[in-house]
Amino acid sequence: MSDRICVGAIAGSYGVKGEVRLKSFCADPEAIADFDPLFSEDGTQRYSVTLTHVVKNGFSAKINGVSNKEQAEKLRGIRLFADRDQLPELPDDEFYHADLIGLTVLDTGGNVLGRVKNVQNYGAGDLLEIEGSVLENTVLLPFTKEIVPTVDLAGGRIIADPPEGIYPE
Template identity: 35%
Template sequence: MSVRDSGGSGRAKTASRAPVSFGAFARKPVERNATHAAAGQASAGIEPVESLPDDAVEVGAIVDAYGLKGWVKVAAHANAAQGGDALTSAKCWWLVKGREIKAAPVVAVKVHSDSIVAQLSGVGDRDQALALRGWRVQVRRSDFPSLGADEFYWVDLIGLEVVNEAGVTLGAVVDLIDNGAHAVLRIEYPSQGRDGQPATGERLIPFVGVYVKTVDQAAKRIVVDWEADY
C-alpha cells in the first residue's frame, strides 16, 4: 500500500501480505509537464459562487504572482492529502477567502521548482495576480488523478476505523504524519484521564505493510497487526 498527499499527491500504498517499504511522503509535487487548457472554460473568467462543491478539498494557497502576465504561484499543502497532482489535474479551482468563494477556470498550470504556477482565466497582468494572494485553493476530490488499486490518498484515510486482527477497535484515523521514511497513522480513541474524566487517547501506527494489513475504503476500515496495549 502507499499513501499520497495530493501535492506529491498524498498517496499511500501497502502490501497486503509481504512487508514492503512505502517510501517517503513526497513533499514536492511530482515533476510532470502538466500544462493544460481548460476546455470551454478559458473565457469564463473568475466568478463569485455561493458554495463549494460537495467534494471540495483544500489543496494549497496562492502566495504570490509569477512573472508579468498574470500567472499566480501556489504553495501546495504538504500534509494529509493535499497538493500538486490535484492542482495540476483540475481544470477549475475554487478560491476561498473568509466567506467569499470564487470559481476560477484554469487556463494553464505547471510545476515550478517546489511550487505550482498557473494562469487563471481573466487574470491578465501581475497586479491582478497579486490581488489573489492569500486566497486558499480547493479542488474537487473527483478531479484528483486516479490511483493504482493499492494506492490511497491521505484525505481518503481520515476518519476510517482502525481494528486489529483480533477484531479489537483501536480508534479512528485523524491525521497522517510524514516522519521522513514513511507515513504514520495518527489514531485517536476514547480514553480516561488520571482524574477519571473522559479523555482522548492517541496511537501512532506506521503505515507500512508489516503493520497495515488491509485498507477497505468501502467498509471504512483499516486492519492492522497491532495490539491495543502497545
C-alpha cells in the same frame, strides 16, 4: 468518501503581476493544471489555474480573475479541491488520504483502537494519525503493508498490527 479531493494549496503571491505560488499534492505535480475548475474547500469559489513555471517547492501560476499582487496575496492558504470523478483511478494498494480519514482502526484481534484523524508525511512515508477509543493522546502509525495489512474502504475500517508500545495494554 468526499466528492472532492484536495489537490493543492496557494502558498502566497509570486511577483507583482497577480501570479501565485502553488503547491501541488498530486503524484505528478504538474497534473494539478489538468483539473478545471478547482474549488475552495467550501465549494463557493471556482479557480482556473495555468502553471507558468517551476519555483522552489511548487509552481508559479495564473488564476483567472487575479491580476495583481494584492489579489494574489489574499488567496494565501486556500486549499484547492478537484472533483473526484476528474481524478485517476488508483491501483488496489493505493488510497487518497481523504478516503482514509475517519476510518475505524482495529487491531488484528478485532479491538477498536481509534479513528484516523489525519494522514501525515514528514518525508519518510505516510503516517496515520489515530485518535480516540483506548488512546490518551493521538499516535502516529506507519502506513505500511506490514503494520496496516488491510484497508476496507467499503466497510469503513482499517486492520492494523501496531508495534508494541504504541497502544496501552
